Amino acid sequence: MASDLPVSKKSVLILGGSYGGISIAHYLLKHVIPTLPEKANYQVTLVSISTQILCRPACPRALISDDLLQQDKLLVNIADQFKQYPAGAFHLLRGAAIGLDHASRLVSVKLSDQTESIIPFHALVIATGASTPxxxxxxxxxxxxxxxxxxxxxxxxxxxxxxxxxSGGGPTAIETAGELGEYLNGRAGWFSSKLExxxxxxxxxxxxxxxxxxLRQSLATxxxxxxxxxxxxxxxxKKVVAVEPANAGLEGALSSRAMLTLADGSTLQADLYIPATGTRPNTSFVDAALLIDGRVETNPSTLRVDKAGPRIYAIGDVASYARPAVHGILSAxxxxxANVKRDLLGTGEDRVFKEDVRETQLVPIGQSKGVGAAMGYQLPSFLVWLIKGRDYWLWTTAKLWSGEQWAKES
Known part of the structure; x- marks a missing residue:
């Protein structure tokens, strides 16, 4: 078991290759590493289970057919997005974190070839996100x-x-139901309240x-x-309390017929069953002492993991500082x-994060309708479609994945 990092380099290690991890990597390479004394001695290392970045919010439509979304925007090669930086400044490692020794400042990574690598870090950003059922x-x-x-x-x-x-009542369940409904059944006429x-x-x-x-009750209705x-x-x-077979809708049994038992004893038969009952933070490699309600306990002001020691941070769905949401990640x-920069330089003031708790969520319902609110203001169905529903954010991701969104220090 050896480290993939050159011994002369100080590693700024980022775990996770999605919204939080990709964005932090770009921001550090553009605005933090270049400002450091002996900047050539630092390397940003990104650990990702995939060589591709996925626009995960698009999955409710993408799972139905490749014809419904632009495939070259749905999944994008990570390495290509970081060719712009000097040689040696960035390293992509395909694998998954399986252990974190925060006291010794080491991360164990299971690589794609099933071997294990031990990576020392000077600074660590945990951005491993959450898994869906x-x-x-x-x-x-x-x-x-x-x-x-x-x-x-x-x-x-x-x-x-x-x-x-x-099963589930959140955006993923509702969006999946809407996409399948329109694709398989079409939409009722203008003057019909339901599809007969x-x-x-x-x-x-x-x-x-x-x-x-x-969202507010009127939007749910x-x-x-x-x-x-x-x-x-x-x-x-009506909670689903039992599924037979137990693995229906899960890995290896996606097409299994299922019998669902609800809390009141009633049953539902399904030719296809899709569990969409929330997410599970990817924290199995983190010491339980650093977790709160399954997520990494993160200082809500500085985004540091205070209990883990210096220069360790967390962002995104895996972290406790705010409710899981893409806009919350980008604002963080x-x-x-800025706080990584302050800690690496050893001088300066902390920058403070403040969560925007106003009602903000957009939920497409099929390919032309939707409900939602932004910053506390209800949006008409047309705007929900225009902003999110037409392609599930794919119009925004090119600048995000390439780092263009972070071209200016903000």
């Missing part, structure tokens, strides 16, 4: 080829499915008293109406990078 909704713990195999297995079963059940006799029965089951709990126009039925206050990037 269904392998259809993200890279989880494997690369992009595995994700495409999951989509392929689901698509093969889709034409013969007559009953689809989705849909070709495929699609049911959303949530344990909550309503769907989309982050509006979302239900849009779903009804696509032939989607919503069952509330300049703050975290």
């Amino acid at each position: 269904s392998p259809l909704h993200g890279l989880s713990n494997d690369d992009e080829s595995h994700l495409r195999k999951s989509w392929s297995a689901f698509r093969e079963a889709l034409p013969s499915a007559k009953h689809i059940v989705i 006799n849909p070709k495929v029965s699609i049911t959303v089951v949530t344990s909550g008293s309503r769907i989309l709990p982050t 509006k979302a239900e109406k849009f779903l009804a126009q696509l032939g989607v039925t919503v069952i509330k206050d 990037v300049p703050v975290l990078a």
Whole structure:
């Protein structure tokens, strides 16, 4: 077990190759490393399970067909985005963190060839995100080829499915139901409140008293109406307590028929079952003493992991400083990078992060409708479509992945 890092280099190690990790890497390479004395002695090392960056919010539409979104924007090569930096400044390591010794400042990484590497770090950013219950909704713990195999297995079963059940009431569940509803059933006419006799029965089951709990009640009600126009039925206050077979909808059983038992004893049969009941932070490699409610306990002002020792930070869905949301990640990037810079220089004032807790969430319902709010203001359906629903943010990702979004220090 050896380190992939040249011994002469001080490693700024970033774990995770998605929104938080990619953005922090660009920001450090543009605005932090160049300002350091002996800058040539530093290297930004990014550890990612995949060589590709995925626009994960697009998965509810992407899982249905390759024809619905631009594939060259959906998955983008990471290494290509970092060719712009001086040789030796950036290193991409394909693998997954399996251990963190924060006292000795070492990270164990299981590489793609199944060997193990021990990497010492001078500074560490934990940005490993969170995994979805269904392998259809993200890279989880494997690369992009595995994700495409999951989509392929689901698509093969889709034409013969007559009953689809989705568990969960958050955006991923509702967006998936809406995309499947429009693709399989079409949309009811202008003057119809629901689609009569849909070709495929699609049911959303949530344990909550309503769907989309982050949004106000009126928007949740509006979302239900849009779903009804696509032939989607919503069952509330009914938790799924048992699934038979137990692995239905999970790895290796994406196309399995399932019998779902609800909390009241009633049952639902599904030709296809999609669990979309939230996410699980990717923290299995982190000492439990550094976690709170499963996430890395992160100082909400500085984004440091105070209990772990100096120059250790966390950002994104894996961290506790704010609720999981892409806009929350992007607003945290300049703050975290500024505090890395302060810590590496050993001088200056901390920059302080303040979470924007105003109602902000956009939820497309099919390919032309949606509900949402931004900074506390309700948005009309057309704007939800224009901003997110037309391509699930793919129009924004080119500048983000390339680092152009971070061209100016902010």
